[in-house]
Amino acid sequence: MKILLIEDEPDLAGSISGYLARDGYLVESVATLGEAYDKSGVYEYDCILVDIGLPDGNGLDLIARLKQEHQRAGIIIISAKDSIGDRIAGLDLGADDYLPKPFHLAELNARIRALQRRKSFGGERLIEYGDVLVNPTEQRVTVNGEDVKLTRSEYNLLLYFLANPHRVITKEGVAEHLSGDDADLLDRIDFIYSHIKNLRKKLVEAGAEDYIQSVYGVGYKWSR
Structure with missing residues (x-):
């Protein structure tokens, strides 16, 4: 899951980024509204964490x-x-949730997971596709009831596919999802092929159908 954090308090931004990164998220952090505009205009994110009071403007904008x-x-x-006014204004503009400071990082993580379930998986606590079952809370993947051990990149890639079934995902999109801004600095994106290959191999060897379809010259699609 790829997250953009907009927070101008360095210590808090570092704590949030470190905590979420340790739980497997790809987190990019900025401290100003201008930087947030630049990032959100170029890259795609699954979740954006927005502070309202920023040095160069209001996060509501x-x-x-x-x-x-x-x-x-x-x-x-x-x-x-x-304030109730800020909370109502943010939700009326289209925000999905509002968490007042100070908060426990574990609660923020729980709200992110809940948001992901609502946005990508219809609110379901378990994600199921054919013979593949994912428990995001435990970060556990099973095929026909048997555990499948995935690396962090393979797990994130699986969730990315499951959140976009039957949709063609470009190779560049996969690279950006796994590497964030660093994808722009890479001369080659061949590293995605090993992740695709290993994820496919582990799922198939566990008894799953081969859901990862190559779309020649473009990328991949998760489909039956």
């Missing part, structure tokens, strides 16, 4: 712009401004 541009990312406001 970013939410309004994201919704005008029909961005698919889920939005959680994290703010010390715990």
Whole structure:
């Protein structure tokens, strides 16, 4: 899952980024509204964490712009401004959740997981496709009831496919999802092939159908 964190308090931003990264998320962090505009205009995110009080503007303006541009990312406001007016304004603009500071990082993580379930998987606590079952809370993957051990990149790739079934995903899209901004710095994106190959091999060897279809010259599609 790819997250954009917009937070101008360095210590808090570092704590959030480190905590979520240890739980397997790909987190990119910015401290200003201008940087947030630049990032959200170029890259796709699954979730955007927005602080309202930023040094160069109001995070609510970013939410309004994201919704005008029909961005698919889920939005959680994290703010010390715990007024009912700000909360209503943010939710009315299209934010999915509002978490006032201070908060426990475990609660933020739980809200991110809940948002992912609502946005990508219809609110289901378990994600099932054919003979593949994923429990995001435990980060557990099974095929016909048997555990499948995946690396962090393979697990994130599996969730990316499951969130976009029957949709053609470009090779560049896979690279960006796994590497974030660093994908722009890579001369080659051949590294994605090993992740695709290993994920496919582990699932098939566990007894799953081969759901990963190559789309010649473009990328991949998860489908029966």
